[in-house]
Amino acid sequence: MSNTETKEATYKPTSPNSKLDFESVWEYAPAPQDSDFAEVKDRYELFIGGKFVKPSKGRYFKSTNPATEEEITEFAEATQKDIDKAVKAARKAYEGEWSRISAKERGKYIYRIARMLQERAREFAVLESMDGGKPIRESRDVDIPLVAAYFFYYAGWADKLEYAFPGKKPEPYGVCGQIIPWNFPLLMLAWKIAPALATGNTVVLKPAETTSLTALKFAELVKDCGLPDGVINIVTGAGQTGAEIVNHQDIDKIAFTGSTNVGKIIQKSLAGTDKKYTLELGGKGALVIFEDAPIDQAVEGIINAIYFNQGHVCCAGSRLLVQEGVADKVIQKLKDRLGTLIVGDPLDKNTDVGAINSKEQFETVNKYLELGVEEGADIYQAKCSIPENGYFIRPTLFTNVSQSNRVVQEEIFGPILTVQTFRTADEGIDKANNTPYGLANGVWTDKGSKIFKVGSKMRSGVVWANTYNKFDPTSPFGGYKESGVGREGGMHGLAAYIRN
Amino acid sequence: MAEQRIDVKKTYKMYIGGDFPRSESGRTYKAFDSDGNLLANACQGSRKDFRDAVKIARGAFGGWSSRSAYNRGQILYRIAEMMEDRRDQFMRELGPIGFKAAEAEADINAAIDRLIYYAGWTDKYQQVFGSINPVASSHFNFSMLEPTGVVAAFAPEKSPLLGLVSVIAPIIAGGNTCVILASEEFPLPSISFAEVLNSSDVPEGVVNILTGSREELAEHFSTHMDVNAMCYTDDLPKGMKKMIDENASLNVKRIIKRPVKDWYSEEAQTPYFVTDFQETKTTWHPVGY
Numbered sequence: 097m098s099n100t101e102t103k104e105a106t107y108k109p110t111s112p113n114s115k116l117d118f119e120s121v122w123e124y125a126p127a128p129q130d131s132d133f134a135e136v137k138d139r140y141e142l143f144i145g146g147k148f149v150k151p152s153k154g155r156y157f158k159s160t161n162p163a164t165e166e167e168i169t170e171f172a173e174a175t176q177k178d179i180d181k182a183v184k185a186a187r188k189a190y191e192g193e194w195s196r197i198s199a200k201e202r203g204k205y206i207y208r209i210a211r212m213l214q215e216r217a218r219e220f221a222v223l224e225s226m227d228g229g230k231p232i233r234e235s236r237d238v239d240i241p242l243v244a245a246y247f248f249y250y251a252g253w254a255d256k257l258e259y260a261f262p263g264k265k266p267e268p269y270g271v272c273g274q275i276i277p278w279n280f281p282l283l284m285l286a287w288k289i290a291p292a293l294a295t296g297n298t299v300v301l302k303p304a305e306t307t308s309l310t311a312l313k314f315a316e317l318v319k320d321c322g323l324p325d326g327v328i329n330i331v332t333g334a335g336q337t338g339a340e341i342v343n344h345q346d347i348d349k350i351a352f353t354g355s356t357n358v359g360k361i362i363q364k365s366l367a368g369t370d371k372k373y374t375l376e377l378g379g380k381g382a383l384v385i386f387e388d389a390p391i392d393q394a395v396e397g398i399i400n401a402i403y404f405n406q407g408h409v410c411c412a413g414s415r416l417l418v419q420e421g422v423a424d425k426v427i428q429k430l431k432d433r434l435g436t437l438i439v440g441d442p443l444d445k446n447t448d449v450g451a452i453n454s455k456e457q458f459e460t461v462n463k464y465l466e467l468g469v470e471e472g473a474d475i476y477q478a479k480c481s482i483p484e485n486g487y488f489i490r491p492t493l494f495t496n497v498s499q500s501n502r503v504v505q506e507e508i509f510g511p512i513l514t515v516q517t518f519r520t521a522d523e524g525i526d527k528a529n530n531t532p533y534g535l536a537n538g539v540w541t542d543k544g545s546k547i548f549k550v551g552s553k554m555r556s557g558v559v560w561a562n563t564y565n566k567f568d569p570t571s572p573f574g575g576y577k578e579s580g581v582g583r584e585g586g587m588h589g590l591a592a593y594i595r596n
Numbered sequence: 597m598a599e600q601r602i603d604v605k606k607t608y609k610m611y612i613g614g615d616f617p618r619s620e621s622g623r624t625y626k627a628f629d630s631d632g633n634l635l636a637n638a639c640q641g642s643r644k645d646f647r648d649a650v651k652i653a654r655g656a657f658g659g660w661s662s663r664s665a666y667n668r669g670q671i672l673y674r675i676a677e678m679m680e681d682r683r684d685q686f687m688r689e690l691g692p693i694g695f696k697a698a699e700a701e702a703d704i705n706a707a708i709d710r711l712i713y714y715a716g717w718t719d720k721y722q723q724v725f726g727s728i729n730p731v732a733s734s735h736f737n738f739s740m741l742e743p744t745g746v747v748a749a750f751a752p753e754k755s756p757l758l759g760l761v762s763v764i765a766p767i768i769a770g771g772n773t774c775v776i777l778a779s780e781e782f783p784l785p786s787i788s789f790a791e792v793l794n795s796s797d798v799p800e801g802v803v804n805i806l807t808g809s810r811e812e813l814a815e816h817f818s819t820h821m822d823v824n825a826m827c828y829t830d831d832l833p834k835g836m837k838k839m840i841d842e843n844a845s846l847n848v849k850r851i852i853k854r855p856v857k858d859w860y861s862e863e864a865q866t867p868y869f870v871t872d873f874q875e876t877k878t879t880w881h882p883v884g885y
């Protein structure tokens with residue numbers, strides 16, 4: 097016995113039982129991303145009809161950096177008159193120049209956007225991290241490259257639509273109203289605008305009120321690309337502004353990404369109209385780890401599934417379901433891994449987990465932390481240090497939870513993972529499916545046939561096998577059940593913008 | 597009075613493995629303008645040149661075919677960008693061989709747009725033409741397209757730029773590598789296009805361009821045992837056509853005949869020109885706990 101202990105005391109990388117002690121041995125020097133070159137104006141106006149215009153009521157709202165709680169800039173609040181103006185501009189562009197140019201030339205405009213985004217990628221990445229709190233490593237390596245890739249992919253579809261819709265003549269809807277969330281600000285913009293433009297629509301898009309910066313920067317880029325006026329209109333504001341878009345008479349289609357609650361309100365608002373809609377809503381993804389899974393790979397997958405982007409991911413794997421035989425091992429390895437995560441300055445290149453997006457969301461996540469404990473769960477948090485200012489939350493595990501606990505059933509949208517166990521595959525699948533959501537799930541096993549069997553029984557729009565949180569413009573994404581209607585991405589994503 | 601400047605004429609060589617070598621045979625033939633004046637001496641590629649090119653194309657196949665579709669798309673787009681930048685060079689080359697200014701302009705525009713068209717297909721043809729097959733047993737069964745391999749092609753004789761680009765683009769968009777015999781009568785634009793390829797991000801050996809005689813090379817193109825497919829778009833002489841078909845049977849070469857009369861027309865660009873150079877691979881995988 098003492099023999100084993102002696103061995104454990106000295107780190108041996110080859111020993112399966114040893115682990116790296118990051119806290120005492122390793123210290124990371126700061127690795128700040130330079131941000132001086134990214135210009136931020138004091139104030140941003142609305143982008144309507146190819147021009148930056150003041151809001152009709154003259155009201156502006158502040159935007160803060162969630163990592164420092166400092167104000168960055170302010171945005172115009174669009175009200176009914178402004179929305180009407182934006183819709184008119186979009187309608188004019190739709191009936192005018194945008195419909196007249198050939199699909200091929202339309203595609204070339206979208207390619208231009210993609211290329212210019214690639215050129216200015218780092219600038220957008222820095223601004224995304226400043227405004228939204230996500231680690232620069234994510235905005236630099238995931239968000240912005242994907243943004244360019246989505247535009248590039250859909251640009252190519254513009255003159256090939258007849259191949260995506262056999263037996264039908266693909267026609268655009270007209271003017272699309274698009275409302276996007278704050279978790280992947282520019283990426284969600286790309287998911288909305290790229291397919292809408294490729295199919296020949298024009299858009300009025302509203303970014304989230306806490307993360308409008310890159311959308312307005314994007315508007316500047318659109319101008320630089322020389323797109324016809326009014327094809328893309330960007331209006332800023334909060335929920336009321338969104339409602340004005342949803343209820344506008346001359347909008348043909350609504351595309352919304354956000355919470356299930358708001359999605360339901362939108363669906364209800366559209367009742368009795370002929371407006372089309374696609375909704376990409378919340379989720380409560382399960383990570384089903386079987387005993388025959390590659391455990392270390394699974395642990396990495398879990399970390400990526402729930403702590404990526406501070407857990408602000410609609411498809412986050414927020415429920416771990418682990419088969420009993422390996423539960424202790426997985427949980428222990430997970431706790432060890434949690435100890436190595438670096439929480440802090442989003443603009444530091446070493447940071448793994450950045451700031452919670454807003455004060456409001458910070459309070460929501462904290463409320464769930466309390467709720468989980470009240471419901472009887474055991475809480476485990478990483479012991480890392482976090483900055484004094486800003487909205488930071490330590491990566492958290494809840495063990496000893498049951499299926500009916502609110503922290504298991506409700507979408508928290510933060511770095512919180514609940515842990516349950518299961519014995520048989522059927523039990524694991526039942527638990528995975530037992531929420532109102534159906535956006536994404538993960539399965540870990542080394543047995544291929546099990547992946548397909550389990551995958552086929554999961555009631556979700558995405559199944560990730562031995563991986564998680566992977567996105568690609570060619571791959572459709574969207575939910576079953578209360579996680580939404582319609583798909584974005586891939587060939588299927590075109591259908592959301594084509595008359596049926 | 598200032599001395600009259602003597603301009604420097606370009607030597608036109610071939611394009612093999614990212615280099616511009618002369619023919620190993622040392623032979624050239626004369627390329628003329630439409631008035632019968634000498635434009636340049638073009639290399640007259642030999643059997644050995646072709647064999648060298650195939651070997652290089654085969655070597656490049658593994659790397660090129662395993663590039664992501666997105667990456668191939670961006671590289672095709674990059675070719676278009678570089679070509680846009682060299683419009684003047686192509687204008688200068690097309691003019692003397694009978695293109696009026698407007699025609700040359702249209703030819704260059706169409707060639708650039710064609711590259712963009714196929715750039716867009718790189719990550720889409722798989723989605724349109726691949727399939728998930730609902731087999732009756734407990735198997736997950738899917739069919740995907742994979743590039744055929746090394747393609748040898750005769751570029752169109754009468755469309756030395758647009759036709760050439762229209763043949764190369766779908767072949768490489770699908771992950772194949774190729775050896776192209778340029779228009780015999782108008783070989784020069786093909787070498788300028790090779791310069792475009794060489795200054796874009798196309799890996800060396802993916803596209804190899806020979807100049808020379810069809811009559812001489814048809815046999816070697818069609819008999820080579822490491823060429824997987826051969827393509828031509830012109831109406832070939834009956835005897836040559838039969839010989840190519842027969843020789844193809846030596847190693848079951850795919851013969852792609854896609855007659856195109858008008859390279860500006862809709863028939864000149866199609867995803868089926870990509871799938872012509874694809875194999876279908878079907879994978880069976882059991883489903884069960």
